[in-house]
Amino acid sequence: MSATTAALPVAFALWRRSLNEVLRVRGALLPATIAPVVFLLGMSGQFGRLTGLDGFPTDSYLSWIVPLSCLQGAGFAGAATGSNLARDIEHGWFDRLLVAPVPRPVLLVGPILGGVTRSLVPATVVLIVGLVLGAELPGGVPGLIALYVACAGFCTVAGLWGTFMALTFRTQQAGPLMQQGVFLAVFLSTAYTPEVLLRGWLAGAADVNPVTHVLELARQATVSGIDPSLAHTLPGLLALAGMFAVLGALALLGLRRLGR
Amino acid sequence: MSAAREGRVVAALGRRALTVQFRRAQLLMPTFVLPLMLLAVIASGTSAAQGLRGFPDVASYLGFVIPGTIVQGALLAGLTSGTAMAGDIEGGFFDRLLAAPVHRTSLVIGRLAGTLGLSVLQTSFFLCIGLAFGASYPGGPGAALAAIALAAITAVGIGGLAAAIALWTGSLSLLQSIFPFVFVLLFTAPAFFPRDLLTPALRSVAEYNPLTYVVEAVRGLLTGQEAIGDPLSGFGAAVLLALATTALATLALKERLRTA
Numbered sequence: 001m002s003a004t005t006a007a008l009p010v011a012f013a014l015w016r017r018s019l020n021e022v023l024r025v026r027g028a029l030l031p032a033t034i035a036p037v038v039f040l041l042g043m044s045g046q047f048g049r050l051t052g053l054d055g056f057p058t059d060s061y062l063s064w065i066v067p068l069s070c071l072q073g074a075g076f077a078g079a080a081t082g083s084n085l086a087r088d089i090e091h092g093w094f095d096r097l098l099v100a101p102v103p104r105p106v107l108l109v110g111p112i113l114g115g116v117t118r119s120l121v122p123a124t125v126v127l128i129v130g131l132v133l134g135a136e137l138p139g140g141v142p143g144l145i146a147l148y149v150a151c152a153g154f155c156t157v158a159g160l161w162g163t164f165m166a167l168t169f170r171t172q173q174a175g176p177l178m179q180q181g182v183f184l185a186v187f188l189s190t191a192y193t194p195e196v197l198l199r200g201w202l203a204g205a206a207d208v209n210p211v212t213h214v215l216e217l218a219r220q221a222t223v224s225g226i227d228p229s230l231a232h233t234l235p236g237l238l239a240l241a242g243m244f245a246v247l248g249a250l251a252l253l254g255l256r257r258l259g260r
Numbered sequence: 261m262s263a264a265r266e267g268r269v270v271a272a273l274g275r276r277a278l279t280v281q282f283r284r285a286q287l288l289m290p291t292f293v294l295p296l297m298l299l300a301v302i303a304s305g306t307s308a309a310q311g312l313r314g315f316p317d318v319a320s321y322l323g324f325v326i327p328g329t330i331v332q333g334a335l336l337a338g339l340t341s342g343t344a345m346a347g348d349i350e351g352g353f354f355d356r357l358l359a360a361p362v363h364r365t366s367l368v369i370g371r372l373a374g375t376l377g378l379s380v381l382q383t384s385f386f387l388c389i390g391l392a393f394g395a396s397y398p399g400g401p402g403a404a405l406a407a408i409a410l411a412a413i414t415a416v417g418i419g420g421l422a423a424a425i426a427l428w429t430g431s432l433s434l435l436q437s438i439f440p441f442v443f444v445l446l447f448t449a450p451a452f453f454p455r456d457l458l459t460p461a462l463r464s465v466a467e468y469n470p471l472t473y474v475v476e477a478v479r480g481l482l483t484g485q486e487a488i489g490d491p492l493s494g495f496g497a498a499v500l501l502a503l504a505t506t507a508l509a510t511l512a513l514k515e516r517l518r519t520a
Binding site: 176184187197200203 | 289290293294297298300301302304305306307308309311312313437439440441443444446447448450451452453457458459461462
């Protein structure tokens with residue numbers, strides 16, 4: 001039996017375990033789902049008139065903000081992977097897993113896949129609420145695929161970030177740090193307005209923030225000015241791959257240091 | 261004599277509430293850092309809104325949006341107070357307090373005194389940070405002090421509500437999970453945008469949110485323009501909220517004692 005074949009059931013079991021945390025703890029997904037919906041409603045109500053500015057690609061602010069809220073929900077679901085890992089480390093459960101005869105990285109695969117699966121709930125709820133309230137879907141099926149790829153990718157990246165934080169601090173008290181990281185990554189981008197309307201330092205930050213490209217990937221679903229095309233897709237995929245490589249390396253480094 | 265003794269109890273409990281807050285840095289993160297992060301992003305991300313027709317003529321956009329941050333801080337300070345009280349109930353400390361020979365209402369007011377102190381520190385901090393980053397407060401130092409007082413009364417109002425929930429349920433996890441609802445209160449008020457430029461549905465809802473009058477009053481005070489917000493309406497709404505929720509928390513305490 002090859003190492004990969006031996007590792008698969010372990011990854012699958014840990015994926016099931018992380019899903020059970022949601023299925024068996026009543027209301028576990030509620031805060032992670034409600035928060036992005038509240039942001040969606042609040043931001044579109046507060047800043048809805050911004051679409052009147054020259055350079056805004058759509059006349060529906062709800063359409064502009066839906067992908068942001070989907071990514072936010074997916075990101076928080078990913079960050080929760082880190083909180084759960086920190087809890088497992090604090091309670092000693094992860095120490096027991098470390099002595100299992102499988103490569104250490106396999107221990108991270110299941111929980112992160114679990115986070116990605118969980119992230120589908122807030123992303124879908126936000127999308128449905130947005131569509132019910134009048135958001136548009138000009139991107140059709142290709143746009144929707146792009147939106148879900150962006151959410152799943154961003155959740156993975158957020159999961160790696162949370163994992164790195166958990167392996168570094170080894171305490172649940174690092175939870176706010178994991179969430180604030182996601183919050184900052186999402187909002188230091190073209191979250192509220194397109195790049196042409198950003199002013200000051202945020203324009204520079206959004207320019208170098210890879211999440212700006214991930215948002216563009218996601219916005220192919222709902223923003224009429226960002227049609228599904230490779231030009232809007234490739235930068236987002238590359239940004240996700242870059243973040244995955246950097247944060248994945250950091251998480252693996254943290255994992256190697258654990259117990260030494 | 262008795263009043264003096266109760267005053268000492270309230271002061272001691274208030275001091276304890278503040279000390280706990282500052283000794284556990286992770287509790288400061290949401291109350292001090294999160295509102296500033298949102299302020300930074302909104303002030304830079306939506307500043308193009310000044311070009312919209314109907315936007316008030318203000319000296320600084322940062323100065324215009326900072327009242328939203330101040331009210332958000334008041335909401336979070338109040339919620340933190342309820343969370344800490346739920347922690348005291350779960351940990352058994354509150355039961356020991358109940359056995360002390362003091363008036364039981366003082367236990368509630370003591371906690372709210374801590375909230376008041378936290379809010380004063382927090383609002384002063386926000387105003388100073390805003391000033392350092394270029395905000396101007398044409399209303400002058402007196403208006404800034406009035407804004408600090410108004411935020412503190414509002415924080416007591418929210419703290420009373422959170423304390424009532426803590427006393428009714430005694431559940432720390434419930435208090436932690438109502439965090440997203442704080443944003444419902446914030447976003448259904450014209451926290452970061454003028455009320456006239458909110459979407460029609462939100463504008464209608466905002467009329468019934470007491471925080472609308474508070475945020476507009478803080479804005480009116482700081483900008484020195486009563487046309488933007490009437491300070492008297494703000495103080496009226498905040499005082500009514502504080503009185504009503506303190507009474508609610510006292511009732512919840514009585515109910516808890518009756519059913520215990």
